Amino acid sequence: MNIAILSNVNVTHVINEIKKIQEFDVYTPNGYGIWLEEIINPFSELYNFEPEVVFFLLDGSELFERLGFEHALERLEIIVNKAKVNKNIHFFIPEIDVWDKRIIPNDELSQGRIFEEAWNKKVYDSVSLLSNIHVIKLKSIVEYIGRKDFYSDKLWYLGGIKFSNLAVKYIIDEIKILVKAYKKERKKVLIIDLDNTLWGGVVGEVGVSGIELSDFKEGRRFKDFQNRIKEMKETGVILAIASKNNENDVKEVFENHKDMVLEWDDIVSKKINWENKVVNIKQIAEELNLGIDSFVFIDDSPMERELVKENLPCEVPDFPTDTSQLNNFAIEIYRKYFYTLRITEEDKKKTQMYLAESKREELKKSVKNIDEFLESLEMKMKIWKAKPEDVSRIAELTQKTNQFNLTTIRLTEAEVLERMEDENYDVYLASVEDKFGDYGKVLLAFVKKNQKEKTAEIENILMSCRVFGRNLELQFLEYIQERLEKEGIEKIYGKYIPTAKNKPAEDFYERMGYRLIDSKDGIKTYEQDIQNRTVIRSYARLEYEN
Known part of the structure; x- marks a missing residue:
């Protein structure tokens, strides 16, 4: 994973420790005074490196003392504007701490404190507007371990190193936690x-x-x-x-x-x-x-x-x-x-979703057969092509779905965005609800089209375990096939790549009438002439957005 570290002070000791983490390829510019130039210049080594995430380890006192109130806030505005045009990069901007050591009267408010509050407010305002801006809580670390332990006067005067060795430990831990949250690897x-x-x-x-x-x-x-x-x-x-x-x-x-x-x-x-x-x-x-x-x-x-x-x-x-x-x-x-960077609508509903599932299980026990159960749920499935506000949930589905996941391709938010912005890709998402409640966004498909050859490849279809056993995955693909046919596609290809957990998806293409054309090391490749597709039984009322 490519991560970049930019700072206005010497953070060589932080970089050295981060480089020891095997999963990270780390970029930092030669010289800590050129962090802003790296951001501004679209042809800089930073952008050539193609980082997924950029961490700004900015020292608030240096920002304030060297640039002053207005100019420092202008630097923040530049970062925010660059985030707007580089949606495939996630920017972690710090809550800053300003240790204003100037001698002032007791009853005079520190200008450093005013600057600190203005900066931090703007950071959080930006987080609410842009999905690829997040916070690295340096101020919170300072408050936790104390300024005397976070900063090192000796290292500062000897080598321009502001953060103590203890601070480095906490900063590294914070970066690891934030990367894990960014990759949506939290437990359930x-x-x-x-x-x-x-x-x-x-x-x-x-x-x-x-x-x-x-x-x-x-x-x-x-x-x-x-x-x-x-x-x-x-x-x-x-x-x-x-x-x-x-x-x-x-x-x-x-x-x-x-x-x-x-x-x-x-x-x-x-x-x-x-x-x-x-x-x-x-x-x-x-x-x-x-x-x-x-x-x-x-x-x-x-x-x-x-x-x-x-x-x-x-x-x-x-x-x-x-x-x-x-x-x-x-x-x-x-x-x-x-740990999570943000709370989604899915997160807010999660407990109610699982409580509703217990009511479904009670209904299941009271009916004669599975067909009667599925009909009595009164399901509705809504399908649409993914929108920017769906990116977080889509990335989460690719990271967390294991059982019904045909190729188990894990994607970051940046990689999801790349597919959504590629005219050759269609990204389909579906939500499901029934008379007991809303399951949320639970089905996802990535389809890569070749209009010249009139073919399409299903890169992956995955489905949350919440809606297993309802034939929804078949109905979802059936609808995608109808859309592709209207766009002139004549043949569809798909793959099943086995993992330790995705056995429930193994026969998906066969249930849809696809022909097996290759099988090697457990990896199966299928094709389907779109005009000869299988008609399946549907239990959900279908809605298509736009």
């Missing part, structure tokens, strides 16, 4: 224990009124912990419970304890019984139709954690022995496993 499910985890004490022994959960003293640490978990849920993290307990006792806590932050319906899957937790976690995975490697398990018991670690491929962080650290522990869990 947080499974939590209850006794001595969500609250203090064992509810079966001390009762609802006896547990530690309050606005003060010991109980406050657990309430703060719940607040952070609730906030994670609001970013799209799916919550589940695996607890050895009596469900009636637990439900009473959720419904009647005045200091409970989490609500019963915040939890998508609840395994509250005396069963082995490995078994319970497997059942949660089956219910949610998600891989266990996308789970994070939190439990105060070392024995339970070790059992899960030995038997399942989920993440199992150590639980703090000092529960006063629970709040920090929750923040660490979020940053390490669930």
Whole structure:
């Protein structure tokens, strides 16, 4: 992955550490004073390098002292304008910290403070307008470790190096977290224990009124912990419970304890019984139709954690022995496993989507056969050619979809944009809803056309596991075929490339009547004469946008 680092101070020690990370190819200009020229010049080495992301490690004090208020803000405006015309590059602009060391009277407001606030406001305003501008929170790191530890006067006066070795460690960690979030590699499910985890004490022994959960003293640490978990849920993290307990006792806590932050319906899957937790976690995975490697398990018991670690491929962080650290522990869990650059509409709806799925399962049990079930869902599928506001979700689908993913091509937002702007590509997206709720944007196709040869290649079709078993993937391709035929395409090609997880997609083209024309090392190539395509049974009412 190509990343670039630009700075107005010497950050050689940061660059040296980043270059040790194997996944990164790093560009930085020769000389820290030419960062602005690199951005302005469209033929600079920066753009020749073709970075996916650019990190600006700008020192606020140097910006303010050398350029002054207005000129420094003009530099920020230049960065924003370059982001507008380079949509395939993601720019991480810093919250800056200005350590104004000038001697001024006590009651006089520091001009550095005013500049700092103006800069940071403009950065966040730009984030809200452009999808390829993000924040690197240098100011937050400074606040966390303190200015005396973040900056090094000795390194500054000796070599123009502003940031201390401790600061470098935190900056590197921040860059790794941001890149992971940019690549949408976060986990999906947080499974939590209850006794001595969500609250203090064992509810079966001390009762609802006896547990530690309050606005003060010991109980406050657990309430703060719940607040952070609730906030994670609001970013799209799916919550589940695996607890050895009596469900009636637990439900009473959720419904009647005045200091409970989490609500019963915040939890998508609840395994509250005396069963082995490995078994319970497997059942949660089956219910949610998600891989266990996308789970994070939190439990105060070392024995339970070790059992899960030995038997399942989920993440199992150590639980703090000092529960006063629970709040920090929750923040660490979020940053390490669930960090996200932005919240999408899909994220906001995620818990409700999974709760609706349980109602569908109840309906499924009450009908005679699968056809009756699918008809009774009253599904509606809306298909459209992808728009700029879809880019984030499209990239997320390519990164996270494993089971129904024909070629498993992983794409960044920049790569998605390249395809959308290529006149030879069609990028189709579909959302689905039924009488229980909205599944969101769940089907995606990349089609590369050759108008001269009157052929089209399906680069990939993928579908979220939320809508498995509904024939929607067949109806989706059927519609794409109709569109291609209207555009003069006569033959379609497609591939299936096997992975450890995409077995459910293996027979997709065969179900659509495509002919197998090549098979080597498990990779299958198919073709279809578009006029001879198979007619499939449809269960969803179709709408096409534009």
